[in-house]
Amino acid sequence: MSSQQWWRHAVIYQVYPRSWADADGDGMGDLPGITSRLPHLRDLGIDAIWLSPFYTSPQHDAGYDVADYRDVDPRFGTLADADAMIARAHELGLRIIVDIVPNHSSSDHVWFTEALAAAPGSRERARYIFRDGKGPDGAEPPNNWISNFGGPAWTRVTEADGSPGQWYLHLFDVTQPDFDWDNPEVGDEMERNLRFWLDRGVDGFRIDVAHGMVKAEGLPDDAVLSHEMVGRTSDHPMWDQPGVHDIYRRWRTVTDSYARPGEDADRILCAEAWVTPAEALAAYVRPDELHQGFNFPFLVTPWLAPALRASITDSLAAVAPHGAVQTWVLSNHDVVRHASRLGFEPTPGPSRMGGIGPGDPQPDAELGLRRARAATAMMLALPGSAYLYQGEELGLPEATELPDEVRQDPTWFRSEQTQWGRDGCRVPMPWEGDAPSYGFGPTEASWLPQPAAYGELAVDRQTGVEGSTLELYRTLLRLRREHGLGVRELSWVEDAGDPEHVVAFDLTAAGRPAVRVLTNVGGGPVDLPAGEVLVSSTEVGGSSLPADATVWMLVEDPARG
Structure with a gap:
């Protein structure tokens, strides 16, 4: 493996604590449960x-409504449990990255309770975005912004004397008031939060809503009135404002101060920034800002060969001027799992992102898993870093038949039950096919019900089984590391087959055979070049690659391959 900094080629695995492993049997995952299952991730690679x-x-929003940034919720354990988890991960050679939620707090945060008790114009209210309403009696919201979870982005408070009062901004749930980052007190407090966890040994932070902390001056109306990825994200007055970059330059100074000279021990920052176009997203990973930023344009690219080639090309070109790497991802806790998302026929434009419910058209499970395996094999070959979402190594599908009464995502409630929300991708992990709650915990309790199909996909049902999705992931990760794919150079192969259905590229490194990656995106069989097959997402018969499949091959002379 190259001596480049670890984060430039790392594969990072997202654990959703509520749904990973439940040690105490209450139906919700916890930190001791995470610690107990860390060997699975070491073995995964x-x-x-x-x-x-x-x-x-x-x-109210599965922990993204933080009441205390420097303590562990009792549902998950204690600070001692967090310390034990970090220590055990480090023993196993795994780094730990934790979420930081800087755009908003919980309405239970002590600062917000103080703000509600204080008067308009007070120091306490200045930590959040409070404004007087419009109209003669202030009964209309300060502007027309809408919440990401549905409904207006403003809520009016009742003042201490019982009169209707000011409005506060919440770009998400009503229980998630936005901080006012124009107030230096906010930045100072968030730096203290970063240092608290860095001092406890974490290796970095994933930044929630990284493009949202700074709002346009004067809080003007939103001319677009949509949070879809249309045009430049900065066209919206609440997203991707220039001031966010000043915040990240400060944070980079903080994390750099924790690096150990002479060791590959950088503490990293990764942006969750739904930003377009690619060049604007790339600005977050300039040398003095963040280390990584999730490549969401790639995540939403449809399963169409020309679209995939264009997305990869544009993504690599966008970060090249900054000497940065791309950070590839296909699933996370906010989107439909790609094993289900790819089970629909692709159409131009972003792939299906919203939740899937029992009354909706259902994905083709077999086709979706086949394509998901092929897509992952393609992604894990790309230069840069990659993130995996818990359970995707098992081929877990979206839970599309959840009863309405078990749903917990605030999107479901704030949309007046017209949007399914994200519960379907958050269902607890299956570890043992014949155990209560499929081994998620020692009892049948599970905060969301697990589909029956999860039992057959449990870790113990796939371990050691040739051709299983789990063993495919283990092989892909081992070969990626052995061949240093994350730090190789990519070049496109133009004559590998029908460009309408084939994505083909070579990964080269000085003194080593090229690795050719071929993905057949739904076309007829594709002839394979001469060379050694390293791994394929599905069985390769003879000398051709079937539809919806990816293969990695060693090619001694790519020019003649």
Whole structure:
């Protein structure tokens, strides 16, 4: 493997704590449960773990409503449990990245309770975005912004004397008031939060809503009134404003101060920034800002060969001027799992992102898994870093038949039950096919019900089984590391087959055979070049690659391959 910094080629695995492993049997995952299952991740072959929030929270948005950034919610354990988890991960050679949620807090945060008790114009209110309403009696919201979870982005408070009062901004749930990052007190407090966890040994942070902390001056109306990825994200006055980059330059100074000279021990920052176009997203990974930024344009690219080639080309070109790497991803806790998303016929434009419910057209499970395996094999060959979402190594599908009464995502409630929300991708992991809750915990309890299909996909049902999705992931990760694919150079192969259905590229490194990657995106069989097959996402018969499949090959002379 190259001596480049670890994060430039790392594969990082997202653990969603509520759904990973339940040690105490209450139906919700916890930190001791995570610690107990860390050997699975060591054996899988990943480099680091990213954990969604486990901080003190009322859990109105599954922990993304933080009431105390420097403590562990009792549902998940204690600070001692967090220390034990970090220590055990490091013993196993795994780094730990934790979420930081800087755009908003919980309405239970002490700062917000103080703000509600204080008067308009007070220091306490200045930590959040409080404004007077419009109209003669202030009964209309300060502007027309809408919440990402549905409904208006403003809520009016009742003042201490019982009168209707100011409005506060919440770009997400009503229980998630936005901080005012124009107030230096906010930045100082968030730096203290970063240092608290760095001092406890974490190896970095994934930044929630990284493009949202700074709002346009004067809070003007949103001319677009949509949060879809249309045009430049900065066309919206609440997203991708220039001031966010000043925040990240400060944060980079903080994380750099924790690096150990002479060791590959950088503490990293990764942006969750739904930003377009690619050049704007790439600005977040300039040398003095963040190390990584999720490549969401790639995630939403449809299963069409020309679209995939264009997405990869544009993505690599965007970060090249900054000397940065791309950070590839196909699934996470906010989107439909790609084993189900790819089970629909592709159409031009972003692939299906919203939840899937029992009344919707259902994905083709077999086709979706076949394509998901092929897509992952293609992604894990690309230069740069990659993130995996828990359970995708098992081929877990979206849970599309959840009863309405078990849903917990605030999107479901704020949309007046017209949008299914994200619960379907958050269902607890299956570890043992014949155990209660499929081994998620020692009892049948599970905070969301697990589909029956999860039992057959459990870790113990796939371990050691040739051709299983779990063993495919283990092989892909081992070969990626052995051949240093994350730090190789990519060049396109133009004559590998029908360009409408084939994505083909070579990965080269000085003094080593090229690795050719071929993906057949739904076309007829594709002839394979001369060379050694390293791995394929499905069985390769003879000398051709079937539809919806990816193969990695060693090619001694790519020019003649």
